Amino acid sequence: MIHRSWKIIGLALLVYVAAMSFIVPLGPGLIDFQRVTTTERLDASPEQDAPFYELIGIGTHWNALNEEQSGQLKCILKHESQLAELPVVSITDDQHAIVKVDLPDTLPSKSWDVFVIHPIDGTLLLENGLFLEDQTIEENYSWTNPSIEQLESTLTFHFPFQPRIFESIRNLMWHVPMWFTMFVLMGIGFVASIKQLSAQNKTFQFDDQALASVQTGIFFGALGLLTGSLWARYTWGAWWVDDPQLNGALITVMVYAGYLVLRASVQNRRQRAQLSAVYNLFAFTILVILLMVLPRFTESLHPGKGGNPGFNTYDLDSTLRWVFYPAVLGWILWGVWMYRLRLQFNRLDEKLKRILH
Amino acid sequence: MILQVNPLEGFFFGSGKAMVAAGVIIIIILGLAIWMFRMESRMNRLNQRLDMENPGPSDSDKS
Known part of the structure; x- marks a missing residue:
C-alpha cells in the first residue's frame, strides 16, 4: 500500500491543480x-x-x-x-x-x-x-510625500493580474513544474552515474537507472520547451527569442540528447556504462550552470531577470503559491513514477532480448 | 464561490465552459494514471513469469 500511496498523492495533487487552474478567476489590474x-x-x-x-x-x-x-x-x-x-x-x-x-x-x-x-x-x-x-x-528635486495606506483586495481567492500575461498566468502550473521535474530526474541520473562509476562495472543496475532517468527527464525538458515557446508567442510575440534562459534550456536538452546518442554508438556494455556515466556527470554540471547559475548574471525577458531566474515577489504572490507548489510536487511525483516505469520497461526489454537471442 | 471579474471570465465561467475544460483535463489525468497503474502491474507480472520460466542472473548484473 505504501508503495502506491505516493503515486496516489501525486495524482491527487495534479487533479487539484487542474481544477484550480481553471476555476480560480483572475484578479483586477x-x-x-x-x-x-x-x-x-x-x-x-x-x-x-x-x-x-x-x-x-x-x-x-x-x-x-x-x-x-x-x-x-x-x-x-x-x-x-x-x-x-x-x-x-x-x-x-x-x-x-x-x-x-x-x-x-x-x-x-x-x-x-x-x-x-x-x-x-x-x-x-x-x-x-x-x-x-x-x-x-532634477534628480535631487524633492516633492510632496503624502502618506498612503495600501489596501488588500477584499475579493475572494483569485490569481494575480500581470501585465501582458493576463489569463495565461495559469500556464505557470503546467510550464514551470516541467523544469523542476526534469531537474529532479537528471539529479537522480547524476547520482546513479556516480554510483555506477563507484561500482566499477560489477553491476549495471545504476547504469539502467541513469538511462531511465535521462530518458524521462528529456521528455519533461521537451514539454518545458514546447509549453514555454507557446507561452512566449502569446506574451512576447515570438515563438523563440534570443534569450540566455531560453537558449540555456535548449542547449541543456540537446546535451542530454547527446547522452542517448553516445550510448547508442557504443556496443560493449561495460564501455557504454562507463563512458555514459562520465558524460552524464558533465551533462548535469552543464544543466546547473545553464539553468541555475548563468541566468542570475544576465538580463533576460524571462521572469526574475537579473536575479532569481525563477520567481520573485512580483511574479509569484501568495495566492499562486497555493496552486503552484502542489503543482511542482505533483509533477515531480508523477515524473518519478514515469521514471520507475521506464526503468522497469528497459530492464524487461533487456531480459527479453537476452532470452530471445 | 467563483468571482467573475472581467468580461472574458464572465463568459468563460458564466457559460459553464470553465468547468467543462477542467473536467476534460481531470479525466485525461485520471485516465493516464489508471493506464500507468495497469502497465506497472502487467510489467511486474511479466517479469515474474520470465524469471520463473528462465531462471538465471538478473540482467542488471550481467556484463
Whole structure:
C-alpha cells in the first residue's frame, strides 16, 4: 500500500491543480493610463487647462461603491520614495476613470509608476504608467510625500493580474513544474552515474537507472520547451527569442540528447556504462550552470531577470503559491513514477532480448 | 464561490465552459494514471513469469 500511496498523492495533487487552474478567476489590474483631450471628456470644463488622463482597468469595480464610498478611489504617482496623489475627477464606469494630472514644472523623474487604491480591488500597480516629456528633470528635486495606506483586495481567492500575461498566468502550473521535474530526474541520473562509476562495472543496475532517468527527464525538458515557446508567442510575440534562459534550456536538452546518442554508438556494455556515466556527470554540471547559475548574471525577458531566474515577489504572490507548489510536487511525483516505469520497461526489454537471442 | 471579474471570465465561467475544460483535463489525468497503474502491474507480472520460466542472473548484473 505504501508503495502506491505516493503515486496516489501525486495524482491527487495534479487533479487539484487542474481544477484550480481553471476555476480560480483572475484578479483586477490596470492596463493603461493615457492622456485624453477635453473634447473626449463630456464633463470637462473649458477653463481646466491641466492635462487629464484616463485610467483603464480590467476586472475592476470602481463604480460598484455607494455614494459615501465613491471618493475612495485614489490614484497615486510613485517614483522611488516620492509619492503624489492625483485627484480623480470622474468615474465613467467600473473600468474607466478620469484623473487630473496637475504637476509642477520641475520633477525628479520623467517616468512614474501609477498606483490605484480601491476598497474592493486593493492596490493596483501600472509600472512606468506615466511618462512626462514637458517637465524639467532634477534628480535631487524633492516633492510632496503624502502618506498612503495600501489596501488588500477584499475579493475572494483569485490569481494575480500581470501585465501582458493576463489569463495565461495559469500556464505557470503546467510550464514551470516541467523544469523542476526534469531537474529532479537528471539529479537522480547524476547520482546513479556516480554510483555506477563507484561500482566499477560489477553491476549495471545504476547504469539502467541513469538511462531511465535521462530518458524521462528529456521528455519533461521537451514539454518545458514546447509549453514555454507557446507561452512566449502569446506574451512576447515570438515563438523563440534570443534569450540566455531560453537558449540555456535548449542547449541543456540537446546535451542530454547527446547522452542517448553516445550510448547508442557504443556496443560493449561495460564501455557504454562507463563512458555514459562520465558524460552524464558533465551533462548535469552543464544543466546547473545553464539553468541555475548563468541566468542570475544576465538580463533576460524571462521572469526574475537579473536575479532569481525563477520567481520573485512580483511574479509569484501568495495566492499562486497555493496552486503552484502542489503543482511542482505533483509533477515531480508523477515524473518519478514515469521514471520507475521506464526503468522497469528497459530492464524487461533487456531480459527479453537476452532470452530471445 | 467563483468571482467573475472581467468580461472574458464572465463568459468563460458564466457559460459553464470553465468547468467543462477542467473536467476534460481531470479525466485525461485520471485516465493516464489508471493506464500507468495497469502497465506497472502487467510489467511486474511479466517479469515474474520470465524469471520463473528462465531462471538465471538478473540482467542488471550481467556484463
